Each structure stands twice: as structure tokens, then as C-alpha cells.
Amino acid sequence: MAEKSEYRGNIHQRQKQLMLDWYARLEQAAEGGEPKTCSLMVSGNCVELLEAFGIVPIYPEVNALQLAIRHQSLDPILAAEEMGYAADNCAYVKADIGCLLKGITPTGTRLPEKPTLVLCNFVGCNTYLKWFEHVAKFTGAPLYVIDVPFLRTAEPSKEDVAYVVKQLQELVALLEKLTGRKFDPDRFRHAVECSARSEELWSRIKHLAKVTPSPFDAYFDAITLMGPLYVYRATQEGVDFFAQALAELEAKRFAGEGIYERERFRLVMEGPPPYPYFRTFRDMFAKWQATAVASTYSTVGGLWEFGFRHDPAQPFESVAMHMIAQNVTNRNMLQRYDQMQRYMEEWKADGVIIHFVKSCRLFSAGQGDMRDYFSKQLGVPTLYIESDLEDPRYFAEAQTRNRIDAFFEALEHSKAHPRAKAEPKKGAQLCVLPQA
């Protein structure tokens, strides 16, 4: 019964290659000063604008997770704690700062010591602000903060959008100065167009998980696809990658192939994964042939499965819209509840797994209330587990396994299975998501 997850298919290989190419370009930048580079955050960002200048993004978050997945995160975390970071600071930041100080990189290739710009796209996470201030301080690179209004109303106001657009224009002027290059609006439009196409393909991939069995896992496999989504979505390479991924997964769908021989459970996952124990964690679900058909974490970059696309006819405005309203980190808790509820219904899931990660208060603060909402108000089978996304010291393997096993045992025996009764109670809808 101890089924293990398997990793087949070309997508994973192709993904690996793309990420290695990216690191190779960053190494080139580290050695020769070209291409220009810019640190920024994965969530709701404006990589399209950087692409217009030929600037390569550096994603400290991607570096941190790569490090954790390769079981190398503890040393840099300890180095950061030694210099004064607290045990309870987000470990992504600690791992990144520790690496900066010790010159460690996840792939062993060099990273630019001083990016052309440190660009904090503040979309919801207050840690971003601190993190990037610190990176700018320690590298001596210039800092710019794009302040993105948090989505505190159902839709962004026109003032919200105007505010972000103005800052994007200020950023253009700053990038012109830093790179010595003139802004090319056609190149920007082209980047936005590529993003729109990548997003369309990515969205179709996500909708494939609506079928039973789902041909891919919208949490564990989605994470594999997320690297290229951040680094390449505004380029032709990105479009090609997602076209290939979609074709491969569609072929699986037509063949009726799922992840497992038999798909026994369909889940909605909430929260980032425990990267230091990624494989172990995945196997805990594989054991039960449980597939994640949707996940909130895979929407940190963007919420494209609900219909949003960048728009080359309105490049600045659509970049602003994406940053404000179309990524999970800048949306409020109740909008996240609605998103998950919608997954439960439209992706036909049996239950919700809430993974509390100690590092990330953006995701985790208040997840107990979320559990209360799903289990008590909606009557959805809900499991709440705790660990961390970067720090290996917080993963209690046996305990996590026991809780997961107990959850599936109960789910299996509950009358609710095979299809959990996801009928929401009347009036439970909290806010409205954009329609696809």
C-alpha cells in the first residue's frame, strides 16, 4: 500500500533545464555585469517591465526554496540567527541573508553580489518590506518599493490602480537611469502579450485537474511549474514551455491517466509546502492516492484560473491590476476562503488540508479561523497540520504522518466519501471572485 509518488514526463526535465539556464544567466551577470539583474518577489510582480529592459529577475524566494529542497537551508538559517535574526523570523529571509553573507547559492553557481536594483513589490507580505530593505543594505544596491494597496474591498478602486500605475512609471524612469537604456514600449507590450499567453496555457493546465482522475497534482506538480512561471512567463520560452506542458498533460487526460492507478481522494491544499521535507510530505499523500486538485499556494504568482490575463492593449493598467487583485498574497483572508470554497465545488474535492507554516504569517495567521469556517460552518472534512516551509527543525515527521493517516481513515469511513458533501450552507458565500 505504501505507494510512492513518481516523477515522470518531460515537463520536469524541461523545467529543470530552464531553471539551470536561468542560474547560468545570473552567473554570467555575476561575472561580467551583463545582463542587468533585479531582485524582486514572486507574488504579483511586474517582471514584464523588467523584461522590456532585458533585465533578468533574481528571486530570493526561489533561491530559498531551492536551498530547502536540496536540504541546505539550515546552515544559512543558523548564520542569520547568529547575526541577530530571531528564531521566529520568516526563515526564507534568514536563509537568503545567510546565503548572502556566506556566499552560498542553491546550485553552486555564482549570483550577482549587487543587483542593478532591489525592487520590493510589496503585495501583502510585510516581511517583503523588511527583507528587501535588508538585502539593499547588505548588498549596497539601490532600493525601490512599489507600494501596492492591499485588496481591502471587493475590487480595486480606480485610485488604487492609478497609484500603482504612477509608481510603475516612476520605476521606468529609474530603470532608464540605472541601465542607461531607453524604455521600449513595444518590447513591454510584447512581454505583456507573452505573459497573457503563458497565463492562458497555465490556466488550462489548472482546469485539467477538474477531471477525474486529475492528470496532475495541482500542489506538488504545480510547484514544479511555478519556477518557469515566475522567471519566464513574459518570454517566448515561457510560452513554449507551458504549451509543451499542456500538451503533455492533455495527452494524459485523453488516456485517462491520473497520478495514481486509482485516484482515491481529491484535495484542496492551503499554505506553502514544507520544502525541507518535500518528498517525504508528498509521499504521505501518495500513500493514500490522494491528489491535490487545487491549491492556494500555486496562486501566489497569479490567480489566472479565474480568468485574469495581462492585456497588451493596456499594459501598465493590467500589470497594476495583477499586482493589486490577481494574486493570493494581496487578497484578504475572506477572499481566500471563497477561493477555496470555489475549488471545493468546481474542482470537486473531498476535503481541505491546511498547512500552517511557522515562517509565514501572511498565510498562517488566522488559519484556525479558516479551519473553523470550513469544518464547522461548511461541514467540509478539514485537516490542520503545522511545520515550516524552510526550516527543517519544525517538521515532526511521525506526528504529521499520523495525523494525515488518521484524516484519510476517517474520510474513507465517513459517509461523505467518495464525494464530500461540499454543499455550502446558505449565506456562507463571503465575497465574490471574478468569473472565468
Added chain:
Amino acid sequence: MLDLEIERTFDRYRDLLEDLSFPAVRRWKEANPGRKAVGFFPVYAPVEILHAAGMLPVGLAGAGDRLDIQHADARFGSFICSIIKTTLEMGMTGHLEPFEGLLFSSICDSARNLAFVMKRNFPQKYIDFLHLPHNPSSPASVEFLAAEYRRLIGELTTIGGDFNDDKLRASIALFNRQRELVRRLYALRAASPHLLRAWECYVVVRAGNVMPVEEHIALLEQVAASAPRRGAKKRDSLRVVVEGAFCEQPPLEVIRLIEEAGCDIVEDDFALAPRWFTEDVPSAGDPVLALAEAYVNRSVYSSVRHDFRKPRWLGLAEKTKVSRADAVIFLMAKFCEPAYFDYVPFKQQVELMGLPHLALEYEEKLFTFERLRTEVETFVESLVFD
């Protein structure tokens, strides 16, 4: 006689702060039937707007050690600071009943999520989240904040607020007066710490969060007039800046023990709301714009306000210079991520300046203070005998 009287005043306001039933708020509501009270989660809120709308702005500060957590732990589990939980617990046990509305702002991720959890759990209340800008370098940020304030005004009007620009100008003038007096008390304390102890100054200033501003001004005037005439004697103490306690407040006992261990707290970031602006907010012209402009350009620096034009560690450096501090004590609430993060560059800055420093952690709910006391005493001794 004077000394006794003023000491009684401090005790009275300490009691007021510790009373979870918000007696001054209830009194105001009785005297002003039909008018609303709006609570705001620390650190800052545009109180002038609430006041101009005919409402009573009240700064919340958790529940200290005076409330058992029965419900909130299940909603906000491990690794979350205490004020988040006690605030929610207060809501779940009816302690926030005097408030028709609650305001939150972009200070940290936990506070932000709390706003929406509260919204779900207390649907009958007006609960809002203000986005205070983090990019003051952009000329667009003042305009944006003015628009955000106008949105707030719109919301307040729908729950019964009655607002116009003239009222706002008058409220700005009133709060300017309050802040001017608070600045005066701080100056007195920095110059003559023996005339106004840190804990005394603290209770008087923080009382401004939980009582009508008109009454608070009267209180400040009274203290400002009588404190310089006290008969207290000068002590030979270490001049320290206390930094890091900007949101969840330390137990009063912690402030006292720092003083008792031989420190004069000459600057701090406790209860920042009544001293938020470094200078007066202009009350002529468009008052909404003036208030927005003041937030962007005339705010005190704080760990939850970001202005990359001038890093916060330089703000701290300036503070230590102006107050002629001998040392810095970092006093941080457990699990307060903004304080933890700032500690690293702050510490580096202070070391660069050759100032000794000490890091302490507290929780609202602290029952034994011995360990903290020993740490401060050891710190002071090491400096005095150097």
C-alpha cells in the same frame, strides 16, 4: 501636597488603562447618545477624521494580563503575538461591545489577517482596513492616501458619521494641541527625568488613546504645569532609549523595573498614536490632503511605517543623539516580527555608534519579572563599573 496630588493622578490613569470595560468610552457614550465609538488597532489611525465625523476614536491595546484566552488560541495558533489573540478574545467575550466600528491598517501580516477574521466573526460591526502607503518617495502616495481617507469618510458617513471639511480642520487643531503637549512632556522627561518618571509619562500619554481628546488635553495641561514643580531629587542614572514596543504594550511593571534598575528612559516608542506627527498638521487648505501629506512627510519613524528615503536605523541614530542616550534597550513583544526584523539593522547601527545595547523580550501577560530585572541590572552594572 502637590507631589501627592500628581501621584494620585498617575495612579488614576494607570487604573483607567487597566480597566477592560473602557469606562471613559462608556461615559462619553452616555453623555452623547447615538454617537459612535470606533476602536483602532495600534499603531496609527487618522483619529482626526473619526473625531470630525462625530465619533470617539479609541486606541486598542490588547488585554494585558487581565483576560484568560479561551477562544482566540484556536483561531490564531502558535507563533502569533499576544495582542492579536487578546484583541480577538476581547471581541469574543463582549469586551468590544462599546465599539460600533474597528479600524486596522497595514502594520503587519498578523494584524492584517486579524482584521478579516474579525470581520467574519463580528458581521454586525463596521470593520475596515486602511492601506497606509509604504512608498513615500512617490509623489502619488499623498494623493492615494487622501483617496483612502475619503473612502473612510464615505464609510463613516454610512454608519452615521456627520462630516465636513470645517469640522476636520477643527479636529486637526485639537489634536495638534494634544500632540504639542505630549511633545512638551517628552521634552521635560528627557531634560529632567526625575520630575516625570517614564511610567508616569507613559500612563498619561497612553490615556489619550482611551479618552476624549478634549479631556486628554486638560489632563496634559495639568501635568505639564505641575510636574516641573515637584520636589523629586535628581538621580544618577543611565540615559536609555527604549525601542521596539510600538504595538503590543509591555506590562507597566517592565517599564518600572527598567527605571528601578538604574535607567532613565529618555525616549521610547510606546503608545505612538498620541505623538505620531513630528510637527503640527496644517489645518488650512484641503484638510484631508493635509492629513495625508502629514502621514507621508511628518510621521515619527516606526518599525511599522516604511520610508526607504530614510532608513529607520538612521531614525534611531538620530533619536539617541537628540536624547543624549548612553545606551539602547530593545524591548520586543514575543513573536512581533517587525520588531525582530528591525532589531538586526538597529543593533548594527547602535554598535556603529559605539553605544551599548540590551535586547529584552516580553509578553503582555507576564507574571514574573525577576529574570528581566536581573538582565537590566546586570546590564546597568556592567556599564557603571566600566
